[in-house]
Amino acid sequence: MPETHNRMFEKATQDAADHLIQPWPSAGSVGAEARGMLGSGEGVYVHDDRGRKLIDGPAGMWCTNVGHRNEALADVLKEQAMELSYNSPWYTSNEPSAELARRIAGHAPGDLNHVFFTTGGSTAVESALRFAQFYNNVRGLEGKKKIICRDGGYHGSTYLSATLNGSQRSRNWMDFADELTIRLSCPDPFRRPDGMSIEDFRDQLVREFAAAVDEHGAENIAAFVGEPIMASGGVIVPPDGYFKAIREICTKHDILFIADEVVTAFGRLGHVFASEACFDVVPDIITFAKGVTSGYFPLGGMVVSDRLLEGLRASNHPEAMYAHGLTYSSHPIGCAVALKNLDILEDELLEYTRGITPYFHERMKALEELELVGEVRGMGLMACVECVADRESHNPIRLDTEVGVRIDRHCQELGLLVRPLVHMCVMSPPLVITRDQIDSMADILHEGISRTMRDLRHEGIWNG
Known part of the structure; x- marks a missing residue:
């Protein structure tokens, strides 16, 4: 990443920490929090302040349906x-x-x-x-x-x-x-x-x-x-x-x-x-x-x-x-x-979304082979991976471990943004996503969950 970009992101991060009140802050960090910076996007991808190219798994906030940088x-x-x-x-x-x-x-x-x-x-x-x-x-x-x-x-x-x-x-x-x-x-x-x-x-x-x-x-x-x-x-x-x-x-x-x-x-x-x-x-x-x-x-x-x-x-x-x-x-x-x-949407994406949805769910549903995953569910280009302590009781992992955040952290290192919700990970990619990009997203999510499982076992939090 060019040095000028590094300085730009560093200044923006400091400005946020000094002056920006983020949505849903905790009292201990309100007005003093800098969240991960994104610099640009194109199609299903965004680029962050570390120069990483990430699949935008949640499509921003369920919203970038036609993708980023649509001319x-x-x-x-x-x-x-x-x-x-x-x-x-x-x-x-x-x-x-x-x-x-x-x-x-x-x-x-x-x-x-x-x-x-x-x-x-x-x-x-x-x-x-x-x-x-x-x-x-x-x-x-x-x-x-x-x-x-x-x-x-x-x-x-x-x-x-x-x-x-x-x-x-x-x-x-x-x-x-x-x-x-x-x-x-x-x-x-x-x-x-x-x-x-x-x-x-x-x-x-x-x-x-x-x-x-x-x-x-x-x-x-x-x-x-x-x-x-x-x-x-x-x-x-x-x-x-x-x-x-x-x-x-x-x-x-x-x-x-x-x-x-x-x-x-x-x-x-x-x-x-x-x-x-x-x-x-x-x-x-x-x-x-x-x-x-x-x-x-x-x-x-x-x-x-x-x-x-x-x-x-x-x-x-x-x-x-x-x-x-x-x-x-x-x-x-x-x-x-x-x-x-x-x-x-009318000319290109509604029919395309209906056509690619079965493949999206096929790849997402395969994540249920992982022991930490209790259920993968969804409809259309929406899916949730719910993590559980054990499949018999359906009990979630202890909330203080924020399993979804752990998975998201690993996935970002591998090239994917995830929407973490305590013990769940939500995926709702831009509607322009291709089969190859769905494969990449599913593979990264599989590896991110696998790494999280190893972390939890190592820390003695989970014995699955």
Whole structure:
């Protein structure tokens, strides 16, 4: 690496340690932490401050779907900035946002034909929750406010969206509007009771949902919010038929079904939206972000059912205002980038992703031959490698060992970035990944886990 680059990275690292507050810092390092620096990227690869070329296993944060350094997206970003860099959505509009809303509505299932744009996933979920509250207030159902969510889910970092999060580590030291939530079990087949079939597990989850509605009263419940696949929770794929049964209960009791597709939309499962295509469900609201611009610009949004908007327009309160908006709603640059990104998905990557998915899972599933690996699961270009202390009990390795971080450290030395989640490793590569690159990723991950196993045995932490 050239000396000038070394000095540049050294200065940036020091600046970060001196001045930058990172996301999700611990109190002991907040405002004094420098994380690994990346300098450039191309396709499925990124280059770090040590000059290493790494496969971007998590696609940034589930988002660089068309890969790094896509010239078409970069050109559109510049062109739109030179044409119209910003307009206030309070009293003007722009052509890219109108066209993008039309095209997204064309891909959305059922009667979801109207789009509200936000700045990302957290604000998309926050907007949907506030819309659900507004919807019921206008209908005179002011008590219908509770939200059903699930252990293991992740929905964002704004106050209401974070309230729904189901990871204990994200809840230990923060405040939430817990009085608004009804929290149910994680639909994780790997953790189902011993001896229970997946079908019986599904039925148990559905009964739990129905019992919660009876206990709290449908007149008090505004919505159910769920990720089709729990992404940050460990790529949890629910049992077949689970969402369809939940949808039926929601419809029966006038409970909005909000599908949080921040991760699963825009190609991750081979479709623009996965709710109907993969899970046979038409939600009332779909939230999206991440892959909508492949991470080239902050953008998110929600797609809303015609039925809900018609209900508002038919109410006795035409003066009621959905007093919610963002300075960067419908941003012209973000929407222009998203339009080009959607072109690439439609013309090149949706079909390609569906075609390469079986090979991706074949190579990932082979990691189950390693003793430390309890299960490899996933769908589309999403997979999770869950490490366990022993396969009989499914107990994870002690959390203080941060097995995922250990695996990631070894994999980076070998040429792969991993998304470590305590005892799990998540893989969600850019959709442009090739079979040869999948082979490299799987081989490196195999070796990284093998080295971690040797470390754990040597330290006396694990005897597998």
